Amino acid sequence: MKKLFSLLVVLLLVCSVVGCKEKEAETIKLGSSGPLSGSVSIYGLAVKEGVELAVEEINAAGGVDVDGKMMKLELVDFVNDEADAKKAAAALTSLISKDVDVVVGAVTSGATEGLIAEAVKHGVPVITPTGTADKLTVGDNGDERDVRYNVFRACFYDSYQGKFMGQYAADQGVKKAYVLYNNDEDYSKGLKDAFVETATANNVNVVTAAYSKQDKDFNAFWVPILEGGYDCVYVPDYYENVYNILKTGYAKGYEGVCYGGDGWDGVIKQVKEGEDASFLENCFYTNHYFGESESPAVKTFVEKYQAKYGSIPVSFAALGYDAVYIAKQAIEACDSLEYDAVVEALTTGTFSGLVTSSTPFTFNNGNPEKAAVVITFKDGKEVEAE
Amino acid sequence: MNTLLEGLKQGLELGSIFALMALGYSMVYGIVKMINFAHSEFITIGGFLAYFITESLLKSTFGNSIWSLLIALVAAIIVCVIVAIITERFAYRPLRKKGSSRITALITAIGVSYIFSGIMNAIEPEQLQFHKFVDKNTSFYIAIITTAVLLALLTFFVKKTKIGIAMRAVSENEQAAKLMGINNNFIIALTFMIGSALAAIGVVIYLLDGECFTFEIGSVTIGLYPFVAAVIGGIGSLPGAVIGGFLIGIIRAITQVYSNIGLSSWVDTIIYGIFVIILLFKPSGLLGKDVREKV
Numbered sequence: 302m303k304k305l306f307s308l309l310v311v312l313l314l315v316c317s318v319v320g321c322k323e324k325e326a327e328t329i330k331l332g333s334s335g336p337l338s339g340s341v342s343i344y345g346l347a348v349k350e351g352v353e354l355a356v357e358e359i360n361a362a363g364g365v366d367v368d369g370k371m372m373k374l375e376l377v378d379f380v381n382d383e384a385d386a387k388k389a390a391a392a393l394t395s396l397i398s399k400d401v402d403v404v405v406g407a408v409t410s411g412a413t414e415g416l417i418a419e420a421v422k423h424g425v426p427v428i429t430p431t432g433t434a435d436k437l438t439v440g441d442n443g444d445e446r447d448v449r450y451n452v453f454r455a456c457f458y459d460s461y462q463g464k465f466m467g468q469y470a471a472d473q474g475v476k477k478a479y480v481l482y483n484n485d486e487d488y489s490k491g492l493k494d495a496f497v498e499t500a501t502a503n504n505v506n507v508v509t510a511a512y513s514k515q516d517k518d519f520n521a522f523w524v525p526i527l528e529g530g531y532d533c534v535y536v537p538d539y540y541e542n543v544y545n546i547l548k549t550g551y552a553k554g555y556e557g558v559c560y561g562g563d564g565w566d567g568v569i570k571q572v573k574e575g576e577d578a579s580f581l582e583n584c585f586y587t588n589h590y591f592g593e594s595e596s597p598a599v600k601t602f603v604e605k606y607q608a609k610y611g612s613i614p615v616s617f618a619a620l621g622y623d624a625v626y627i628a629k630q631a632i633e634a635c636d637s638l639e640y641d642a643v644v645e646a647l648t649t650g651t652f653s654g655l656v657t658s659s660t661p662f663t664f665n666n667g668n669p670e671k672a673a674v675v676i677t678f679k680d681g682k683e684v685e686a687e
Numbered sequence: 688m689n690t691l692l693e694g695l696k697q698g699l700e701l702g703s704i705f706a707l708m709a710l711g712y713s714m715v716y717g718i719v720k721m722i723n724f725a726h727s728e729f730i731t732i733g734g735f736l737a738y739f740i741t742e743s744l745l746k747s748t749f750g751n752s753i754w755s756l757l758i759a760l761v762a763a764i765i766v767c768v769i770v771a772i773i774t775e776r777f778a779y780r781p782l783r784k785k786g787s788s789r790i791t792a793l794i795t796a797i798g799v800s801y802i803f804s805g806i807m808n809a810i811e812p813e814q815l816q817f818h819k820f821v822d823k824n825t826s827f828y829i830a831i832i833t834t835a836v837l838l839a840l841l842t843f844f845v846k847k848t849k850i851g852i853a854m855r856a857v858s859e860n861e862q863a864a865k866l867m868g869i870n871n872n873f874i875i876a877l878t879f880m881i882g883s884a885l886a887a888i889g890v891v892i893y894l895l896d897g898e899c900f901t902f903e904i905g906s907v908t909i910g911l912y913p914f915v916a917a918v919i920g921g922i923g924s925l926p927g928a929v930i931g932g933f934l935i936g937i938i939r940a941i942t943q944v945y946s947n948i949g950l951s952s953w954v955d956t957i958i959y960g961i962f963v964i965i966l967l968f969k970p971s972g973l974l975g976k977d978v979r980e981k982v
Contacts, residue, residue: 479947481946484952508947509949510946510947510949510951511946511949511951511952512943512946512951513951513954514907515907515908515910516908516943517898517899517900517901517904517908518701518898520697520823521693521694521697521939521940521943521944521946522943522944522946522951524690524693524694524943524944525690525944525945525946525947526947528689528690529947541813541814541899541901544814544899545814545899571814571816573816
């Protein structure tokens, strides 16, 4: 009897160990979080579509090669955090309880910050597709990388765009630049600071001017610009104000160029039917990717996305898609699903073949070192600038 | 020099628009001693209505003509007046009847303002662009002339006509006016109607050079400036409201044309600084001399 009992116990133990092992080795679990309802749900839904497309595509191609074993990806949950920091933190806890190996999220900067506060306790690798706030990877003062060592992002960060455009302006031979920014918008101020810093360092003379959320009529703001004879005006804000500012300036006789950031995505839709918007041909902005690009990676992605969802993917979808591929490449590089190993692979690895970067890149403090795409306008359509 | 002139010009235009809106605040306060915070929503409603009507008229036989603008203007005035009557009748008059304190009326006004702005937000949260009927230069003259003409007409109306005299009587002493056979409720409703018609005219002039606007045009873009203008000028005083409007319009435009030296960040500090200083030395505002003279 005793013997039989111990035999049973041994059998049970073996079974459980085997079962455990098998369960662990079945799939690679991805978890995600983003707003699927509410005012910014379009962003969450776009990321979700991008993530799902990437998972489907990788699985169809056989899966992820972990130490010679092909494993399928599984999106265990895409939690609706409603762009709320607390809900995103709760989402992470729930994903951890589902044994996720990598978190792809969150979508908005505020929610991602909430999610990170939880994620650093567990050490799970986090790749946010679209959280652009500078602090996400390095903390408020930029000195917390050792705490947030497991956080990465697929997009460039806010002030990077400012730096990039500051350099671009200098390269284009701009001597006198003017920055018109929104004092009530952190995004706008962040881009402004970075632009001013880089442009000044490149011997560009920069003057800044602030407007507020109350301003919708920009006629008076253009007076000093026209008087001062500037070659370039940098307008880091969202598309509604941007369109308004550009339209007013060119109507008043401004002849130089205008630059901006990814908040300009949507400017073209503000142009009224029958309106002459040729002034936009002097305008350039930085974005994560360009949907009509000739690059083969983008073309295949757009075709597959259109076949599945019937629309042109916005940059949020492209970044969600890329975040999954970054996770795949990191896991393949370290041949492991251990949190620390994957984080190490992300920190040291080189990532290539992505939609939102034409060249391979590495991470620096969790931020991808990749070039932004410069977009301009031609005949009422967006085109990639040389 | 050129910069300063341009600033003054734009300031006068913006000032005329503030002045028209300030007249509404001023008259209503003068007569019922209540700040009608829903006034900013009358502005928004006027703007929206004018926009939707011009958009549909542009496709009709009227097309791009001045008639489209005039029809839209008249329609905006009518609707704003109706909204004002309804607001006064259902939100303010019952309170007055019950003899509630002024604070209650003020809080009700804030509530009404939020209700309207919620409705506007639900209808169209995106930015809209008004059809460009005239260029910036023409709209400057239209603004100045309209304000001057309306100020003259209103002054004549208040000083010389029978209803105007009744208005002044109600503002001076409601009880006594009632005893003299004046229909107070009618006079108060009429004041609301005039104020809200002026708001509609103001916002259409603001928009007619192809301005962009959102559902926050009344509450944020134009905001409290007309009210501040009314207080600076002396609440209850018609020329005072216009002077206050010009003052604020000019300060705003000047800080904007000198935004390159950082002045635009200080606009509210300057305006409210002047506001406080004026009230310290003249608590009844620039032209508000005697309480009994108010309309």
